[in-house]
Amino acid sequence: MISQRHKRDAPITNWPIVGPWFTNTNFIFTSNPMNVHHITSNNFGNNGKGPNYNEIFELTIQKKIENCLIPFLMMHPKLELRWTCKMPFRGSPLTLPAPVFLDIYDPICLPNMFTKLSHFAYQKALIVMEDVAFHRHITPRCLWKLQEWLQIGQEKKFKEAIKAFDKFLHERIASKREEQSRCNNHTKKEDDNTHSDLIRVLMEEGAEKGKIMDDKYLRDTAFTLVSAGSGTVSAGLSWFFWLVSTHPDVETKIFQEIKCEEFGKLVYLHGAICEALRLFPSIPFDHKCTIKSDILLSGHHVSPNTMIFYSLYSMGRMERIWGEDCMEFKPKRWISERGNIIHIPFYKFIPFNAGPRSCLGKDITFIEMKMVAVALLWRFHMQVVEGHPITPRLSITLGTEHGLKVKVTERCI
Numbered sequence: 001m002i003s004q005r006h007k008r009d010a011p012i013t014n015w016p017i018v019g020p021w022f023t024n025t026n027f028i029f030t031s032n033p034m035n036v037h038h039i040t041s042n043n044f045g046n047n048g049k050g051p052n053y054n055e056i057f058e059l060t061i062q063k064k065i066e067n068c069l070i071p072f073l074m075m076h077p078k079l080e081l082r083w084t085c086k087m088p089f090r091g092s093p094l095t096l097p098a099p100v101f102l103d104i105y106d107p108i109c110l111p112n113m114f115t116k117l118s119h120f121a122y123q124k125a126l127i128v129m130e131d132v133a134f135h136r137h138i139t140p141r142c143l144w145k146l147q148e149w150l151q152i153g154q155e156k157k158f159k160e161a162i163k164a165f166d167k168f169l170h171e172r173i174a175s176k177r178e179e180q181s182r183c184n185n186h187t188k189k190e191d192d193n194t195h196s197d198l199i200r201v202l203m204e205e206g207a208e209k210g211k212i213m214d215d216k217y218l219r220d221t222a223f224t225l226v227s228a229g230s231g232t233v234s235a236g237l238s239w240f241f242w243l244v245s246t247h248p249d250v251e252t253k254i255f256q257e258i259k260c261e262e263f264g265k266l267v268y269l270h271g272a273i274c275e276a277l278r279l280f281p282s283i284p285f286d287h288k289c290t291i292k293s294d295i296l297l298s299g300h301h302v303s304p305n306t307m308i309f310y311s312l313y314s315m316g317r318m319e320r321i322w323g324e325d326c327m328e329f330k331p332k333r334w335i336s337e338r339g340n341i342i343h344i345p346f347y348k349f350i351p352f353n354a355g356p357r358s359c360l361g362k363d364i365t366f367i368e369m370k371m372v373a374v375a376l377l378w379r380f381h382m383q384v385v386e387g388h389p390i391t392p393r394l395s396i397t398l399g400t401e402h403g404l405k406v407k408v409t410e411r412c413i
């Protein structure tokens with residue numbers, strides 16, 4: 001059972017908030033699934049991200065598991081492992097999206113262990129960018145704009161982080177261009193032992209069409225995918241493992257399922273991942289901004305240029321949506337009597353958002369999370385270290401404030 005402190009079973013609410021003109025505060029907070037359905041899908045055309053959005057956000061999986069994750073854990077038998085960083089699975093061998101998309105070396109990854117590389121700087125830069133973006137949501141625009149102009153405080157850190165992340169991406173692009181020209185000079189394709197990754201795929205796609213993809217296009221695409229897919233998956237994995245380690249019955253059932261079923265049929269594991277993302281959605285809140293005036297399905301009138309905030313975190317914990325056991329981690333709620341996954345519309349199960357602007361990485365997320373869960377739970381038993389505080393961390397992504405501390409023991413299988 002999850003702490004009642006997080007429970008949100010108050011009536012489905014809509015709160016309009018209008019502040020003084022100079023604070024640019026014209027918000028509505030809603031947790032009504034019908035309103036969310038209306039703004040994300042039915043009346044999608046009327047709800048953009050708002051004029052300030054761009055300012056706010058200036059901003060071969062199997063191989064990876066086998067070469068990095070498993071060797072890392074096997075090297076540390078009876079390991080008491082603590083992912084001390086704020087995002088436990090970040091900067092650890094489990095940070096998959098960037099290595100997969102950008103073919104970067106991972107210092108912990110065998111055989112790169114002894115190579116001196118400091119690519120984790122890009123992860124730190126991403127965390128700073130997310131924190132500052134969160135601040136921009138809760139600070140009056142005139143204040144953070146002033147900080148930006150004076151280049152002080154959070155805004156100074158933001159500029160430095162963007163610069164560091166850009167440097168990292170441009171280095172990757174330059175190295176891929178070099179690799180490509182080396183390959184072009186080779187006549188035999190068999191000699192090509194370079195890896196396939198996002199940048200290379202985009203370059204090759206351009207070459208097939210007779211185009212050269214410019215650095216800006218490559219940088220922007222890589223930036224979107226790495227920033228959207230890095231912290232979200234790491235946060236989802238952290239909460240998933242915390243929930244599984246604190247619910248031994250669930251761990252046993254997942255283990256039994258992995259033993260008996262093929263990867264594509266892991267229904268109970270799928271339910272457990274949905275439950276983890278329901279209770280701890282990696283992106284805890286979202287917003288839209290109206291273009292023209294509108295009437296929400298709850299009957300509320302909204303004027304143009306109003307920010308409508310909806311809490312994905314609260315909506316995952318509401319009795320009216322999920323029933324009396326809404327605070328329980330219950331993978332079974334996702335499984336029908338016939339043993340299939342129950343489909344729940346996205347405006348109710350909201351972690352990936354709903355409508356045309358929903359997450360493009362949903363399918364890859366389930367594949368990644370299942371692969372990591374199978375690889376780890378099959379070989380290792382994880383036990384959360386008692387007394388270590390587990391508190392959600394407020395940012396654009398919902399990490400754990402003090403990291404996750406678990407004792408990892410190899411199973412006898």
Ligand code: HEM
Pocket residue numbers: 097224225228229230232233236277281282283286287351352353356357358359360361362364365
């Ligand atoms: C636990 C994992 C994930 C969660 C919970 C999640 C959640 C979300 C949410 C809530 C949005 C909407 C954000 C908004 O309205 O501004 C979004 C958008 C997006 N996500 Fe994910 N995401 C996850 C993983 C990923 C991964 C792994 C990728 C890439 C491979 C990805 C790529 C994207 C992209 C490109 C968008 C922008 C879509 C658009 O604006 O049209 N996501 N995601």
